[in-house]
Amino acid sequence: xxxxxxxxxxxxxxxxxxxxxxxxxxxxxxxxxxxxxxxxxxxxxxxxxxxxxxxxxxxxxxxxxxxxxxxxxxxxxxxxxxxxxxxxxxxxxxxxxxxxxxxxxxxxxxxxxxxxxxxxxxxxxxxxxxxxxxxxxxxxxxxxxxxxxxxxxxxxxxxxxxxxxxxxxxxxxxxxxxxxxxxxxxxxxxxxxxxxxxxxxxxxxxxxxxxxxxxxxxxxxxxxxxxxxxxxxxxxxxxxxxxxxxxxxxxxxxxxxxxxxxxxxxxxxxxxxxxxxxxxxxxxxxxx
Amino acid sequence: xxxxxxxxxxxxxxxxxxxxxxxxxxxxxxxxxxxxxxxxxxxxxxxxxxxxxxxxxxxxxxxxxxxxxxxxxxxxxxxxxxxxxxxxxxxxxxxxxxxxxxxxxxxxxxxxxxxxxxxxxxxxxxxxxxxxxxxxxxxxxxxxxxxxxxxxxxxxxxxxxxxxxxxxxxxxxxxxxxxxxxxxxxxxxxxxxxxxxxxxxxxxxxxxxxxxxxxxxxxxxxxxxxxxxxxxxxxxxxxxxxxxxxxxxxxxxxxxxxxxxxxxxxxxxxxxxxxxxxxxxxxxxxxxxxxxxxxxxxxxxxxxxxxxxxxxxxxxxxxxxxxxxxx
Numbered sequence: 001x002x003x004x005x006x007x008x009x010x011x012x013x014x015x016x017x018x019x020x021x022x023x024x025x026x027x028x029x030x031x032x033x034x035x036x037x038x039x040x041x042x043x044x045x046x047x048x049x050x051x052x053x054x055x056x057x058x059x060x061x062x063x064x065x066x067x068x069x070x071x072x073x074x075x076x077x078x079x080x081x082x083x084x085x086x087x088x089x090x091x092x093x094x095x096x097x098x099x100x101x102x103x104x105x106x107x108x109x110x111x112x113x114x115x116x117x118x119x120x121x122x123x124x125x126x127x128x129x130x131x132x133x134x135x136x137x138x139x140x141x142x143x144x145x146x147x148x149x150x151x152x153x154x155x156x157x158x159x160x161x162x163x164x165x166x167x168x169x170x171x172x173x174x175x176x177x178x179x180x181x182x183x184x185x186x187x188x189x190x191x192x193x194x195x196x197x198x199x200x201x202x203x204x205x206x207x208x209x210x211x212x213x214x215x216x217x218x219x220x221x222x223x224x225x226x227x228x229x230x231x232x233x234x235x236x237x238x239x240x241x242x243x244x245x246x247x248x249x250x251x252x253x254x255x256x257x258x259x260x261x262x263x264x265x266x267x268x269x270x271x272x273x274x275x276x277x278x279x280x281x282x283x284x285x286x287x288x
Numbered sequence: 289x290x291x292x293x294x295x296x297x298x299x300x301x302x303x304x305x306x307x308x309x310x311x312x313x314x315x316x317x318x319x320x321x322x323x324x325x326x327x328x329x330x331x332x333x334x335x336x337x338x339x340x341x342x343x344x345x346x347x348x349x350x351x352x353x354x355x356x357x358x359x360x361x362x363x364x365x366x367x368x369x370x371x372x373x374x375x376x377x378x379x380x381x382x383x384x385x386x387x388x389x390x391x392x393x394x395x396x397x398x399x400x401x402x403x404x405x406x407x408x409x410x411x412x413x414x415x416x417x418x419x420x421x422x423x424x425x426x427x428x429x430x431x432x433x434x435x436x437x438x439x440x441x442x443x444x445x446x447x448x449x450x451x452x453x454x455x456x457x458x459x460x461x462x463x464x465x466x467x468x469x470x471x472x473x474x475x476x477x478x479x480x481x482x483x484x485x486x487x488x489x490x491x492x493x494x495x496x497x498x499x500x501x502x503x504x505x506x507x508x509x510x511x512x513x514x515x516x517x518x519x520x521x522x523x524x525x526x527x528x529x530x531x532x533x534x535x536x537x538x539x540x541x542x543x544x545x546x547x548x549x550x551x552x553x554x555x556x557x558x559x560x561x562x563x564x565x566x567x568x569x570x571x572x573x574x575x576x577x578x579x580x581x582x583x584x585x586x587x588x589x590x591x592x593x594x595x596x597x598x599x600x601x602x603x604x605x606x607x608x609x610x611x612x613x614x615x
Binding site: 179181182183184186187188197 | 384389
């Protein structure tokens with residue numbers, strides 16, 4: 001899967017870039033805020049128990065009681081989607097947070113010192129990068145067994161080298177700035193210089209990449225669950241719901257549409273946030 | 289009295305691509321000797337790519353010399369570690385060319401000035417704050433500006449902040465790398481006057497790096513002229529401006545604009561660009577652009593020879609022909 005940058009929106013550049021940045025950031029944050037709120041309040045908001053089976057309502061179409069219909073066990077699709085969103089967001093966010101926490105120090109050290117330190121840090125990360133993402137996830141899950149925790153771990157391993165490379169590249173530029181040399185010459189030690197000057201001035205691109213990757217992580221988690229390797233039934237997951245509904249697509253299309261739209265909205269929110277952050281941090285796009 | 293700073297046979301190369309077994313290098317600095325006494329100001333002049341910035345950074349210990357020695361107060365800088373290195377860093381401070389780039393954009397300028405005090409654990413928190421206010425006053429800035437970020441200051445104010453930051457740890461030597469080139473001409477004069485006053489009042493030694501001989505004339509009594517990594521002429525500023533020996537220095541001196549229109553340029557200025565330091569010309573690096581070059585200049589690297597009192601030049605042709613301009 002592609003995990004690189006965003007499609008460039010060139011045509012709309014006529015508006016002031018700072019305002020465009022705020023717009024996409026705001027829409028993304030509001031959308032994500034709603035999704036997170038729904039996920040957190042799942043037990044309150046869900047109209048039914050997501051696991052409650054009702055043999056009389058198998059594949060029931062949406063109506064007054066089951067707003068978005070029922071699945072092949074007669075479970076409420078809306079309630080299941082709400083609970084699935086919970087798991088999906090948690091896996092996506094925690095995997096990227098873990099990857100970032102490991103990647104930032106690695107990239108910082110590699111980019112700041114360069115030379116053999118860089119080689120020592122970067123080459124092993126490159127070795128992870130050459131493995132296809134899904135193959136790597138499948139191998140890890142084969143070894144550690146399926147489940148949402150292992151899926152999160154696998155996604156973290158996949159994104160670790162990407163985030164570390166972004167941090168390294170950004171650090172390479174920052175480390176050459178005069179204020180870093182000045183800090184060194186004024187007697188600031190390597191660690192102090194790295195933490196106080198290089199890190200804060202290099203972290204921007206990582207924030208952008210991290211938020212975009214969270215969207216892709218959500219997709220990847222859905223893909224793994226779809227294959228039966230991520231979140232295990234009966235816990236509802238967006239990917240798992242897609243897998244369940246696939247055989248009855250012509251009879252009950254809402255089984256695909258509802259979790260599909262949920263995935264799309266969640267990914268969109270992360271991409272919008274990433275786009276907004278990128279435009280905000282872009283030196284040409286900011287007027288502070 | 290031994291010199292405060294001595295540079296002997298300094299060589300610095302940077303790898304410039306090519307496979308490991310046939311690595312190409314940028315010969316940034318080749319065999320440079322300099323010396324600065326306590327409280328003395330030395331001007332280091334040369335065009336872009338002459339290696340003057342690299343010399344400054346080697347002295348600051350930011351680059352490790354490939355060959356040669358940088359000796360500060362009698363001790364080899366490359367051998368300093370731990371507390372002796374910290375002490376060296378306290379006593380030698382930089383002022384950078386670009387006051388936009390040398391202050392962290394995320395820090396208030398007051399915090400930047402305070403940084404070296406924190407790094408060297410000088411004084412208490414309150415002492416440091418007082419010292420920063422004092423330093424702002426010393427360089428002619430309103431201490432209230434300390435809470436601002438660099439983007440909210442003018443170029444001249446930023447360079448004053450840069451100088452205040454350099455002075456914070458009470459150094460004995462300042463390496464000022466093109467400190468006025470990024471500034472408006474009117475502000476240049478203020479900063480030069482400030483540096484001169486501080487040099488005098490605080491007994492600072494200054495290495496003043498510039499591409500502008502006209503600026504150096506106002507600042508330093510001694511000057512060294514660099515071309516493509518080598519010092520081609522060195523001596524008292526007055527003597528060099530009056531009677532430049534090396535053909536490169538002559539071209540530089542003639543390039544200084546003069547307010548008197550009756551003194552026209554006698555020669556067109558130098559033709560061509562500075563050659564690539566990756567593949568410097570053989571012999572005297574200046575020979576491809578030199579108006580008086582001879583066949584021997586392609587082969588022999590010229591040594592600095594005495595041509596006057598404390599005045600050295602690296603051009604055997606000039607020494608032989610001695611067509612000294614009479615002005």
